Amino acid sequence: MKKILFLLLLPFTLINAQNQKLGVVLDGESKKPIEFVDVYNTNDNTVTNENGKYFLLSNNDSISFYKLGYEEIKTTFNQLPDTLLLFSKPFELAEVVLSNEDSLLNLIKKAFSENYPNTNFNEKFFIRSLLRYDGDITRIQDIQGKLNRRTLLYGKDMELKKKDFIFQVQNMRKIGLEEITENETDIYFKFRSLRAILTETVQIGINSKNFEIEEKYFDNQSKVRLEFKYNGENQKINNQGYYIINLEDKAILEFYLKIEPNSDFIQKKDIKYKLNFYEKNVIFKKDTKSGKYVIKNGKIRSIVEVKNNEETFQTFFDSEDILKSYGHFLDMKIKKNVNENKDVFKLDFPYNKDFWHAQNQLLLTDEMLEFIETVGKMNEEFDINSNFK
Numbered sequence: 001m002k003k004i005l006f007l008l009l010l011p012f013t014l015i016n017a018q019n020q021k022l023g024v025v026l027d028g029e030s031k032k033p034i035e036f037v038d039v040y041n042t043n044d045n046t047v048t049n050e051n052g053k054y055f056l057l058s059n060n061d062s063i064s065f066y067k068l069g070y071e072e073i074k075t076t077f078n079q080l081p082d083t084l085l086l087f088s089k090p091f092e093l094a095e096v097v098l099s100n101e102d103s104l105l106n107l108i109k110k111a112f113s114e115n116y117p118n119t120n121f122n123e124k125f126f127i128r129s130l131l132r133y134d135g136d137i138t139r140i141q142d143i144q145g146k147l148n149r150r151t152l153l154y155g156k157d158m159e160l161k162k163k164d165f166i167f168q169v170q171n172m173r174k175i176g177l178e179e180i181t182e183n184e185t186d187i188y189f190k191f192r193s194l195r196a197i198l199t200e201t202v203q204i205g206i207n208s209k210n211f212e213i214e215e216k217y218f219d220n221q222s223k224v225r226l227e228f229k230y231n232g233e234n235q236k237i238n239n240q241g242y243y244i245i246n247l248e249d250k251a252i253l254e255f256y257l258k259i260e261p262n263s264d265f266i267q268k269k270d271i272k273y274k275l276n277f278y279e280k281n282v283i284f285k286k287d288t289k290s291g292k293y294v295i296k297n298g299k300i301r302s303i304v305e306v307k308n309n310e311e312t313f314q315t316f317f318d319s320e321d322i323l324k325s326y327g328h329f330l331d332m333k334i335k336k337n338v339n340e341n342k343d344v345f346k347l348d349f350p351y352n353k354d355f356w357h358a359q360n361q362l363l364l365t366d367e368m369l370e371f372i373e374t375v376g377k378m379n380e381e382f383d384i385n386s387n388f389k
Helices: 002-008 101-110 194-202 353-358 366-378
Strands: 019-026 037-039 046-047 053-058 062-066 073-076 083-086 123-134 135-151 165-178 180-184 186-187 211-218 225-232 239-246 251-259 267-269 271-286 293-308 312-324 384-386
Touching: 019 062, 037 053, 046 053, 101 194, 101 225, 101 239, 135 194, 135 366, 165 194, 165 366, 194 271, 194 293, 194 312
Parallel strands: 019 083
Antiparallel strands: 019 053, 037 046, 037 062, 062 073, 123 135, 123 312, 135 165, 165 384, 180 186, 211 225, 225 239, 239 251, 251 271, 267 271, 271 293, 293 312
16 A cells, blocks of 8 residues: 555656646635636646646746636746735626526527537546545545547437447546445445536536526626526525626536535435535636537535434535546547446556656645545555555
8 A cells, every 4th residue: 555655646846847836826815725727838738626736847938827707827937936816807887788687598508509519529538536424535536538429518409318428548546445334334425427427517507487697797798607596486496506608609608506405315225315415517618729618627516414214323425526628629539448327436447657647637635645645554454445556
């Protein structure tokens, strides 16, 4: 297990390049970390993790930072501080007059075929799956590979099909506990499948008739944040979120949904469980060559409460899946080598230390690094699932 720690914690200073930077991005007002900030130049790119940390390695001296809703910063490696502050753009009084919010949502739907690819295309992906048990990490898994999609978003008359996604896994690293034992009851938390992760990130529609919608304009009236909140009669539904829309072409730039359901427990053998919290964030970007919008980043989080039938124990599982997509529309061969419907933690693939040393798509957080060190000290009575050799 000591070898695992060595492989994951190698210092970045061993990598030779003209410019390299390990830094953090914070909100200028709250001083809290900002996730999914694009860190890039014309040659290289990465994204900040949930701690706001990033690492960029480049032969280009320029470096830019951008997140939708924040002021963009362009600087150089030599002038860049270790901690960078981004300031949000203020909302503006509406000067654009819409007949009603529903009409804008209809315009977005009408622009689907122009804004999003509706034929199959390729991309590369990076997926991180994380599980916390009563607040502490118990599993980490990263998967990188190639993907073919039948389409991006699904219109009213389109249905999901078995062959909508073709995956070729190229790299994987995973480490974590197989099961949790509570009061002599073994509990295995099932991760989402690759297909489920992709499917959930393309489901971004709401029925506007059941929601209150408020408009907030910014960026010189070129963008609007449509905030929605459920106001229907179903007392078990508590949904809210927002769309950020580019008013020039009626394209969705970002979608966020938060659900805090008032749901009943579901019985399964000796335990019962229910969903307490769900959130989803999907960020789009416009591909410069094709002119089509594609998914850039996505994040899905669920908190599930579990009890035994006697209710002598109560525990919470916090599951998180992060998707980073890049290399869209590349002409590349994709050969299926994985079951896309299988729990990702049950997938097997060899560990490639050279790849994981060199990649900088999504840094491990401080919490993850601490977990890896803890697992390295565990004795053999714990059932550890890892592909590190």
